[in-house]
Amino acid sequence: MKPLDSVKSLRECGKPVVGCFPPYPPLELLHSMGLTPFVLWGLRGEVADAERHIQNYACSVARRLAQFVMSDANGLLDGLLFYNACDTLRNLPEILREGLAESGAVAPPMFRIHVPMVPTEQTDSSGYLRNEFESLIGSLEAHFGVRFSEEKFAASVALYTNMRDLCLQLEEDVSQGTMTFTDFSENLMSANFLPVENQVELLESKIAGSGPSLDSESPRGRVIASGILAPPNSISRLIDDAGFRVVGNDIAALHRSYAYAPETWSDVYDYYAHVYGNHFPCTTLLYTADKRVEQIMKMVSGRRADGFLFVGEKFCEYEYLELPYLEKQLKELGTSVLAIEISIGDDTAVETYRTRIEAWAEMLEAAQATTSPRVGQGGK
């Protein structure tokens, strides 16, 4: 289904639909206030309108987001929510307004928070974050005529936590070889365009439907996939077809989004202090930088991965500034790294990717044959 059509079906629930800038907006809060939130990523297609407003050296996530909102002249979105996720995204709200104005449309109301980017051991930003959420709740109440309640919030949190647990279970299925990485990422990326209740249904049905291990033989390589978005299907298929088993991922739209949910919290403010404070590390959460490499190393050795596949979003400086150090650390651990880059024209370069992925599979296979115990198992 095309993204615009997906949003049309989101509207069928009859609740106001709020498009949220990626990667980690406070979805539970919006849901608890009777709104239907979704994250503005995983959008595909041409970016003709956006090209009149944003240079081609902005990443595809930002350009596609812009295209999606600018082409929403029919007002499918009842609101936009954004936070200081990245340098490119912070410039977009006014650009979107200009783009919509060009087609005679008025931008939907915009809501904003600033998530503190300082490490807690450096600066106590809890008061600031609380204030941001108080203002956000106040603006949402005033605009949509809704009321916030802690009870409803707790119910929404329970739903989202369940959804995230199910994502982790499915991730485990992929790691066990009972589901392909392509199916997994395709399902999770499309779940984003469903109300959370339907996401839970979809994920449960996928878990119920996953059968015995798909590959009778052992995989040619056990790999961790990393990046901002799940790779496009054409690339995920190459990964599956090459005989890789994706035993874990460090993808912002996947594992980094669903890996952590607070177990206890006292109120909505405390909940988000936990969410952002203990989030699975991400290149965009500046204060998590120190923990990130450590977590990835843990994932690589815990999942007995022998390869790390970085699917870089072209022009994402957050990811690319961290890659060389990460790569060095991984190699020291004996983990092979393959970096490929995706951008707007990613589907046209499939053959190049095929050759590189296939060659990497051969390399890992050869390494497996000569190395005992398995590299990445702490054996090197």
Place this chain on the structure above:
Amino acid sequence: MGHEKTNSGESLTRLIVQSYMEAFNLWKEGAFVVWGAIVVPAEIFRGFDNVVYCCPESHAAMCAAKGAGPDLSQIAEALGYSLDLCSYPRIDIGCVSGGRKLSPTSGLPKPNLLVSDNNNCSLLVKWFDVHHRNMNVPHFIIDVPFCYEPQAEKDLDYILTQFNDLISTVERLSGQTFDINKFYDASMQTARALFEWKRFLECAKHRPSGLTVFDSFVQMAPLFTSRGRTELVEHYKLLADETEERVNNGVFPVPNEKYRLLWDNIAPWHRLHKMDMHLRELDANIVAAPYTSCIGGLEGSFELFELALGKDPLWYMARTQNMSVCPYGLDLRFDAMSWAIEQIGIDGIIFASNRSCKVFSVMQMDLQKRISEKYKIPTVMIEIDHADPRKFSDESANMRLDALVENIASVRSSV
């Protein structure tokens, strides 16, 4: 200013050489060295007895201006840093990764603390993380909320809290005590220097202009290397006096100035001389740039925001954290540019779309459209990379600059 060495030109060289030499000498004697982002209030470090402050961005710009950009970048690229990344971190990482000899100052003294600031860009935080990991040096992050409207009180308070935490961090790591009076004194020196800086830039209002933007690009360096010092005040006073005097004596950098232009982006460090010469041949002069004029203002405003007597300088530093080129939105940028067009007298605008500084450039297409609609003045967009000449074409840039000038001429002749 022309190309004969002026007194202020000589003073600039002296000041820059002195600041780098002093940093190295103090480091050798055991001073605590801070590497800070360009917008970190260095006056805070002057509040300590023996803390040296260095600015990697400014150093990278100097390397680029002296032609070392590509070689230093290539060292970083060989280590895996993508060519799509901003050229400043590539130059800087190249410099600390074996490229010191290529730097005109042999790099910077080794830091004890890194202080990044995400007001211009978060990329800078990631860049300092590279050093933090490779050199095993603590990294303090200043988080400045972006503004779409003038800075909010809550954001100012948040920044102030962080400044206070920064002071405690330096105290803890250096073992030195912060002296508020020294800090106040340094803040006053900077405030005086900014007053003189604005007096210098004001000379652009004269027709013909008393300066070219290239003069201001070159002259801005001490604002990042020598903040809080009396020498800085003396230097900018000399610069402003000298420029005013030249205007009074009828001495202008582009005497037959027919086209007054505005430059929207960071300086093209590797092309200052060439571009200046090309424009002079056309009797065109870039007389201003938000890049140099925003210093000392609020949210991009060209006007000086003075440190009023009796105001807490730390409050002032926090209030001006969104002054720089990137930490505010399109509407504020439009207001600032409108002021420049109206007050300085601008005939055309060069939007320099800078692949390296995406954060500065990404709203230019709409800014260009709004400015063209409101002021009906010709504008042009050229592709640059501020510090990497490999991503710049003289031919294509000159063609567009020529077209801009022709366009202005044809608009004039049709009126």
